[in-house]
Structures are given as C-alpha cells and as structure tokens.
Amino acid sequence: MNCKKMMCIFSIFLLLAACSSNENEDSVSQSEDEKASGKMDVSFTSIKKPEEKVTEKEENTDERRVIHQAQLEMKVKNLEKVQLKIEEKAEEYGGYVIESNVYRENEERTEGTITVRVPEERFQDFLAFSESEASKVVGRNVTGQDVTEQYVDLKARLKSKRTVEERLLAFMQEAKKTEDLLRISSDLAAVQEEIEQLTGQMKYLDNQTSYSTITITMTQDMIIVPGIDNEELNTWERTKKQLATSANSLLKAGSGIIVFIIGNLPILIILGIAGLLVHWVMRRRREK
Known part of the structure; x- marks a missing residue:
C-alpha cells in the first residue's frame, strides 16, 4: 500500500511538472510571437512612413507658374524681311502669330507691329533672335506674373x-x-x-x-534719293516745247493788244483828236 501511494504521488508530481513546463513554453512562445509581431509592426511603420512623406512632398510641391510678357521696340533695315523671319522663327519654336500689321506714315518712314506667342521654354531664345535682327534696339520691357x-x-x-x-x-x-x-x-x-x-x-x-507673349514694334527709316527723269534729259523735245510756249505767249500778247485797240477804238479816236487840238493850240501860242 505504501508503495502504491508513493507511485501515485510520484505520477501526480510528474504530471504537474509537465503541465508547468508546457505553460512556460506557451508563455515563452507567446512572448516571442509578441516580440515578432512587434518587430513586424515596427518594420511596417518604418516602411510606411517614408511613403507617406514622399506623398505629402509630392502634394505640397507644385510647379511654379509664371506668365511672361515682353515688348520690344527696335529699328530695322528691311521691315518686311525681318517680319517674315520672326514669323518663321515663331512657327519653328512651336508658337503662333496673334497679330501682324504694317503701315506707312509717309514716304520716309514705315512701321510694323507683330504679336506672337511661343512656348515658355523658348521665350529667352526668341527674344535673343528678335534682337539680333534689329539694327538698333530702342526699348525692351519684360514682365512676369507669378500665378502659382x-x-x-x-x-x-x-x-x-x-x-x-x-x-x-x-x-x-x-x-x-x-x-x-x-x-x-x-x-x-x-x-x-x-x-x-x-x-x-x-x-x-x-x-x-505654357506660352509667353511677345509684342514687337519695328520702324524702318528710308532714305529717298531724288531720281532723274528721262524726259528731263531730252533736250530737243524740251527746246520745241519752250519754242511753242514762247510763240504762244507772243501770239497771246499780240491778240490782247489787237483786242485792246479795236475794243477801245472810239475812246482812242477821241483822245487822239483832243491831243491834236491841244498840240495845235500850244503851237499857235508859241508862234504869237
């Protein structure tokens, strides 16, 4: 009986030891799982945060937007030629012409205005090209409006x-x-x-x-050289013309004298008789 009791007590002790060891292993495994999950959470957050920062940075950084405009005033030697070159260059840069006109104030001065739009990235290149075509740049005004x-x-x-x-x-x-x-x-x-x-x-x-606006005012001053007309070099024709003019003048003067005499003949006769009487009276007085 004592042996049987000792065996029962020993078996119970073994069961209790096994249960305690299992509990310790479960607790250890649970703590390890928690540590592992904690590590996973930490690694997840460490990966996720940079992505959120990049997203915020992308949302907060907007491309700066500026509206550029320019006005050029220049003198040119050949207005039509320069205007054609500017139109071709604007088309080459991917731009287009808004307005183009030419007007002449007088024979010595011609003015023209052209307004074009070119892509923003070719703005400075187009300004440099336009100024290179001028004989003299009179004025240059560049403005920018930030609308970001x-x-x-x-x-x-x-x-x-x-x-x-x-x-x-x-x-x-x-x-x-x-x-x-x-x-x-x-x-x-x-x-x-x-x-x-x-x-x-x-x-x-x-x-x-996306497109910049450039307005160019051009002025061409022309030097007029007086020409020699071929008609002025024809001496014989000029001589005949002068002779005919002189003859016509003489005929006109003679015709006027004749018209004057005939038209005023009665008055002239009276004046002639009166003059003769005065002359006769004066002569008689001298003789006496």
Missing part, C-alpha cells in the same frame, strides 16, 4: 468640389422621395457648374503659363 498661389487655390477648390459631387451622386442613388431627388439634383447642378468654372480658369492659367 492662384493655381494651387483653384486646384484645391476643384478637389473639394469633386468630393462634394461624389457625395451628392451617392445621396441621389439612396434617395427615395421625389423632394429629396429634386433638392439633390439642384445642389448637384450648382456644384457641377462651379467645377466647370474652376476647370476653365485652370486651363486658362495653363495656357498663359
């Missing part, structure tokens, strides 16, 4: 309006009453109109910043 903040604001407002549009579309699908549908449709139409306006403003800024 305005563009970013429009972009943020557009994103917000699109979010509202998505919510209204979701509400419209869930709405069951006609009144709710009408109210949501009205709000949706107003939001979509604002989206179109914002989109149009952004497209306008994109166009203005």
Whole structure:
C-alpha cells in the first residue's frame, strides 16, 4: 500500500511538472510571437512612413507658374524681311502669330507691329533672335506674373468640389422621395457648374503659363534719293516745247493788244483828236 501511494504521488508530481513546463513554453512562445509581431509592426511603420512623406512632398510641391510678357521696340533695315523671319522663327519654336500689321506714315518712314506667342521654354531664345535682327534696339520691357498661389487655390477648390459631387451622386442613388431627388439634383447642378468654372480658369492659367507673349514694334527709316527723269534729259523735245510756249505767249500778247485797240477804238479816236487840238493850240501860242 505504501508503495502504491508513493507511485501515485510520484505520477501526480510528474504530471504537474509537465503541465508547468508546457505553460512556460506557451508563455515563452507567446512572448516571442509578441516580440515578432512587434518587430513586424515596427518594420511596417518604418516602411510606411517614408511613403507617406514622399506623398505629402509630392502634394505640397507644385510647379511654379509664371506668365511672361515682353515688348520690344527696335529699328530695322528691311521691315518686311525681318517680319517674315520672326514669323518663321515663331512657327519653328512651336508658337503662333496673334497679330501682324504694317503701315506707312509717309514716304520716309514705315512701321510694323507683330504679336506672337511661343512656348515658355523658348521665350529667352526668341527674344535673343528678335534682337539680333534689329539694327538698333530702342526699348525692351519684360514682365512676369507669378500665378502659382492662384493655381494651387483653384486646384484645391476643384478637389473639394469633386468630393462634394461624389457625395451628392451617392445621396441621389439612396434617395427615395421625389423632394429629396429634386433638392439633390439642384445642389448637384450648382456644384457641377462651379467645377466647370474652376476647370476653365485652370486651363486658362495653363495656357498663359505654357506660352509667353511677345509684342514687337519695328520702324524702318528710308532714305529717298531724288531720281532723274528721262524726259528731263531730252533736250530737243524740251527746246520745241519752250519754242511753242514762247510763240504762244507772243501770239497771246499780240491778240490782247489787237483786242485792246479795236475794243477801245472810239475812246482812242477821241483822245487822239483832243491831243491834236491841244498840240495845235500850244503851237499857235508859241508862234504869237
């Protein structure tokens, strides 16, 4: 009996030792799992955070947008030739001509104006080319308007309006009453109109910043050399013309004398008789 009791006690002791060892192993394995999961979480966050930083950086860095404009005033030797070269260069750079005109103030001065738009990256190249075609640059004015903040604001407002549009579309699908549908449709139409306006403003800024505007005023001063007419070198023709002119003048003068005498003949006769009487009276007085 004592042996049997000792055996039972010994077996119970072994069972208790085995259970405690299993619990220790489970706790150790659980702690190791927790450490491993902790390591995984740490590694996950360490990988995820840089991605979030890159995303924020990409969202916060917008390309700077500047509207460039330039006015050039220059003198040229051949206005038509320079104007044609400027138009060809603008087309070569991927730009286009907005306006081109030429007008002449007088025989000694001709002026022309041309307005072109060229891609922003070729702005300085086009200015340098235009100035190289001038005989003298009289004036140069370059301006730039930074619209980056305005563009970013429009972009943020557009994103917000699109979010509202998505919510209204979701509400419209869930709405069951006609009144709710009408109210949501009205709000949706107003939001979509604002989206179109914002989109149009952004497209306008994109166009203005993608292309620069250059206005060039050109002046050509012409030197007039007096020419010699061939008719002035024809001596014989000029002589005959002068002779005919002189003869006509004489005939005209003679005709005038004849007309004067005949037309005033009665008066001339009276004056002649009066003159003879005066002469006779004076002569008689001398004789006495």
